[in-house]
Amino acid sequence: MDYTPHTEADLESMLERVGAKNLKDLYRDLPQEIVDPPLQLDTAMTEAELMRHLRTLAAKNQSANVGFLGGGIRSHYIPAVVPALAARAEFLSAYTPYQPEASQGLLQAIFEYQTMISELTGLPVANASMYDGSTALAEGVLLALRESGKMRVAILKSVHPEYRRVVKTYLEAIGAELVTLTSTADPIPPETGAVVGQNPDFLGTVHNFTALAEAAHAAGALFVAVVDPISLALLKPPGEYGADVAVGEGQPLGNAMAFGGPHFGFMAVRADLVRQLPGRLVSETTDVEGKRGYILTLQAREQYIRRGKAKSNITTNAQLTALMGAVYLAALGPQGLKEVAIRSVAMAHALAEKLTRIPGIELVTPEPYFNEFAVRLPKGALEVRSALARKGLAAVTPVPAEYGENLALFACTEQHTEADLDNLAEALREVLR
Amino acid sequence: MIADKKETIVESPLIFEKSVPGRRGITPPKAPEVDLAALLGSDNLRAEPPKLPEVDELTLVRHYTGLSRRQMGVDTHFYPLGSCTMKYNPKVHEAAVGLFADLHPYQAPEVVQGALQLMYELQRDLSEITGMDATTLQPAAGAHGELTGILIIRAYHKSRGEHEQRRVVLVPDSAHGSNPATASMAGYTVKEIASSPDGEVDLEALKTELGPHVAAIMLTNPNTLGLFERKILAMAQAAHRVGAQLYYDGANLNAVMGMARPGDMGFDVVHLNLHKTFTVPHGGGGPGSGPVGVKAHLAPFLPVPQVVKNGETYALDYDLPHSIGQVRSFYGNFGALVRAYAYIKMLGEEGIKKSAALAVLNANYLKELLKEQGYRIPYDRTCMHEFVAQPPEGIRTLDVAKGLLELGFHPPTVYFPLIVKEALMVEPTETESKETLEAFARAAGELLKKDKSWLEAAPYSTPVRRLDEVQANRKPKLRWNPGE
Numbered sequence: 001m002d003y004t005p006h007t008e009a010d011l012e013s014m015l016e017r018v019g020a021k022n023l024k025d026l027y028r029d030l031p032q033e034i035v036d037p038p039l040q041l042d043t044a045m046t047e048a049e050l051m052r053h054l055r056t057l058a059a060k061n062q063s064a065n066v067g068f069l070g071g072g073i074r075s076h077y078i079p080a081v082v083p084a085l086a087a088r089a090e091f092l093s094a095y096t097p098y099q100p101e102a103s104q105g106l107l108q109a110i111f112e113y114q115t116m117i118s119e120l121t122g123l124p125v126a127n128a129s130m131y132d133g134s135t136a137l138a139e140g141v142l143l144a145l146r147e148s149g150k151m152r153v154a155i156l157k158s159v160h161p162e163y164r165r166v167v168k169t170y171l172e173a174i175g176a177e178l179v180t181l182t183s184t185a186d187p188i189p190p191e192t193g194a195v196v197g198q199n200p201d202f203l204g205t206v207h208n209f210t211a212l213a214e215a216a217h218a219a220g221a222l223f224v225a226v227v228d229p230i231s232l233a234l235l236k237p238p239g240e241y242g243a244d245v246a247v248g249e250g251q252p253l254g255n256a257m258a259f260g261g262p263h264f265g266f267m268a269v270r271a272d273l274v275r276q277l278p279g280r281l282v283s284e285t286t287d288v289e290g291k292r293g294y295i296l297t298l299q300a301r302e303q304y305i306r307r308g309k310a311k312s313n314i315t316t317n318a319q320l321t322a323l324m325g326a327v328y329l330a331a332l333g334p335q336g337l338k339e340v341a342i343r344s345v346a347m348a349h350a351l352a353e354k355l356t357r358i359p360g361i362e363l364v365t366p367e368p369y370f371n372e373f374a375v376r377l378p379k380g381a382l383e384v385r386s387a388l389a390r391k392g393l394a395a396v397t398p399v400p401a402e403y404g405e406n407l408a409l410f411a412c413t414e415q416h417t418e419a420d421l422d423n424l425a426e427a428l429r430e431v432l433r
Numbered sequence: 434m435i436a437d438k439k440e441t442i443v444e445s446p447l448i449f450e451k452s453v454p455g456r457r458g459i460t461p462p463k464a465p466e467v468d469l470a471a472l473l474g475s476d477n478l479r480a481e482p483p484k485l486p487e488v489d490e491l492t493l494v495r496h497y498t499g500l501s502r503r504q505m506g507v508d509t510h511f512y513p514l515g516s517c518t519m520k521y522n523p524k525v526h527e528a529a530v531g532l533f534a535d536l537h538p539y540q541a542p543e544v545v546q547g548a549l550q551l552m553y554e555l556q557r558d559l560s561e562i563t564g565m566d567a568t569t570l571q572p573a574a575g576a577h578g579e580l581t582g583i584l585i586i587r588a589y590h591k592s593r594g595e596h597e598q599r600r601v602v603l604v605p606d607s608a609h610g611s612n613p614a615t616a617s618m619a620g621y622t623v624k625e626i627a628s629s630p631d632g633e634v635d636l637e638a639l640k641t642e643l644g645p646h647v648a649a650i651m652l653t654n655p656n657t658l659g660l661f662e663r664k665i666l667a668m669a670q671a672a673h674r675v676g677a678q679l680y681y682d683g684a685n686l687n688a689v690m691g692m693a694r695p696g697d698m699g700f701d702v703v704h705l706n707l708h709k710t711f712t713v714p715h716g717g718g719g720p721g722s723g724p725v726g727v728k729a730h731l732a733p734f735l736p737v738p739q740v741v742k743n744g745e746t747y748a749l750d751y752d753l754p755h756s757i758g759q760v761r762s763f764y765g766n767f768g769a770l771v772r773a774y775a776y777i778k779m780l781g782e783e784g785i786k787k788s789a790a791l792a793v794l795n796a797n798y799l800k801e802l803l804k805e806q807g808y809r810i811p812y813d814r815t816c817m818h819e820f821v822a823q824p825p826e827g828i829r830t831l832d833v834a835k836g837l838l839e840l841g842f843h844p845p846t847v848y849f850p851l852i853v854k855e856a857l858m859v860e861p862t863e864t865e866s867k868e869t870l871e872a873f874a875r876a877a878g879e880l881l882k883k884d885k886s887w888l889e890a891a892p893y894s895t896p897v898r899r900l901d902e903v904q905a906n907r908k909p910k911l912r913w914n915p916g917e
Contacts, residue, residue: 002779002784002787003864004791005865018797018815023787023791023793023794026797026815028815030693031665034693034694034698039691041558041561041562041785043781045778045779050775054529055532056547060545060547061544061547062545063535065535069537073538079458081493085497085498087527090508094506094716095514095517097717098846099505101896101899102505103505104445104503104897106500111913112447115912115913116485119485120483126912131577132573134761162759163762166760166761169736169758169760172584173587174618206473206477232479234469234479235479236478257535259537259538260762260767262573262766264720274911284905286901286904287901288890289898293897297902298906298909303613304609304611304849306614308613312614313576313611313614313618314574314577315574315576315609316574316576316718318719318720321719323716327497329485329486330485330493330496331490332458332485334482334485335482336457338482339464340461343464346467349472382541385541394544397539414462414464
């Protein structure tokens, strides 16, 4: 079925009005040899047939809810108010708020979101969101190169490997160089415009980046921090340890895991970097009657005005998923977010203790760590992941070999109970026996 | 939104202004007593908690429900935004997405076979609809797809040892701003090609710009004036003769979806906007999804991973030695992919073609109606799914847009494309009825009969009236601060 309203009578009168014989005649200007080709597509379904087909597909998947997978995407609980409010059709079916009088709802929601991200990161200016954490980092790095006028980026090896790959792709495009630092004590190479660290890092370790940020500044570079938003309920915000740019993945804030997307990336910067920011920005202003209102601002940075000279080519951000993030933060408030973070940390430490009691398993993440940690398994991580999946457990995020052999990440959230941890430890014991 | 006058005069406080210390919404499971300084390091702890709102759940619900009522969407209003393709977003898609919400990207492939099958079939269907040989689903939005596509072209030239010589990307002067921005993000020099008086790319001007220094031409077809580039086959031939690649910006695919394939027109790369042509909601500005299709000679350069089928099993293939790498973490905006997949399955070949043709019919019908109401049509021939109109001499497009808001219609795109003065870019889409198009045309006509002063001060009954953009630019206020 399709969604078009036209009756036979409508078609007849409309075609006559536009001077066409039939629908195909509307394509008379096109080279006729390419018009109306046969297509190899399945036969059209009804809504009931579609849902039945999709349920069959969905049945071939195992749920990872309350699993122990991490690596940037985690199974935090999503309060029912989050999807309920974000699903409001006025939010869902709207476009970018170019007509502010008709878009005050979204514009105000973005202004509030910007404020929340600014509060979390301890930096004064946040944009209206990015595609995801990895591309937010790539854009943050490009921002730092623009600001510093340099073409080299130094990134810690402990930054998420997929993020590093995405940054590499973006940098390759402009001919900039990516250098990997193996430790925070490594010297910063000359001509570096951006130094990048992740906190907590890919293996879960919490860092004090104050010295690294100072070293970056001394070398004439900006310090770009990749941060987990849940961790910012407890950990010192990037603005306090000298980060010029903070970016991260918003999924843990009320977004479904959804096989890796759509989610949102966040970005916050020092006040003087505002004109270097990519993406949308909403400002408070007043209308002709003096009433408070909101509007997209500093659009001269953007592609539809600056074209080839724009700060980035971004035309859409991730408004709806960022809205889910804002609703989540408001639903939990400072106390709730703190409790989510503490329980996640406590569960992760309890799990690490249980797992390292299993013969052959050894903790490899250096202390202190947050809600994720890596262990060395006595067997291949992929094999163990599959064996646990056969027991209905989604656990063991495989760690690339560049970090060591047979490494696996485990992540905990506030959803886990003692019984969940015991269940996993028991299953892992059996699998490794 | 606008109907209830009482509602609109009510101020809309920020969620922070509704905050009361100690008030709570959601309570998570109880956290055990732990020594945070010992677990995380006392130097690493934050001194002050972030100042997030403290509200109860009902206050939260009323706040965001209230905001939604200060907002127009396709579900509430006719939204004829040219170049943005604001199609109806079928409700069944939202139910479909829920079936796949609990999947983690790092699960073992054997327990996510349904998700991988969906992606594999969608890659295949999108390749079929665009006439391409292979498709990646990874890019997160249309402009992100553009970047991916241009990087694929760049990698192709590099593999042939021609990257150093091919430094220029040609873009028509009517193109979307994202095209030149993308080419520049990929390190290219952008050269604009002028349109000819008939609104199409000037083939002769294009030929004089072409040469061994050109990496690619980026085209939208139908173009940003809503016109089909009739000389497309000759353009493709001219591009390929000098070794340049032809890039298809899929923003306007809805007009030809299934009726004419970019691959058959001679394009080498195409990006799609699933949030336009394939009914994924725009969500107020995202998330979108921007799959990229390529001809066989460019397939080795696609980003990793690709979803492949080995016998009856689906897998993620990271082993593409010539790949441009990754453009996003994981596999793309999967939730958007589910919606596009559902749409294609519901429509089938016949529905896909019919939807495109009816989008074209609606646009041409509305064009005739607006002409009758006194609007000028600078390029008046059979348009595709959108067209450019201009208000009569002496009336500003901005004022028409604001007047339409007052009459309960979302205005068309204004001041785009840049090459038409006072442009109104109108795109009704196939899901609008004849009656809606006629009501819109009547309203647009009514505006022309209003006093100029009425028009210049419109809108009147929206939540706010015309806003001070200059103030927002000179002294941007980008966050709430207590006490201000």
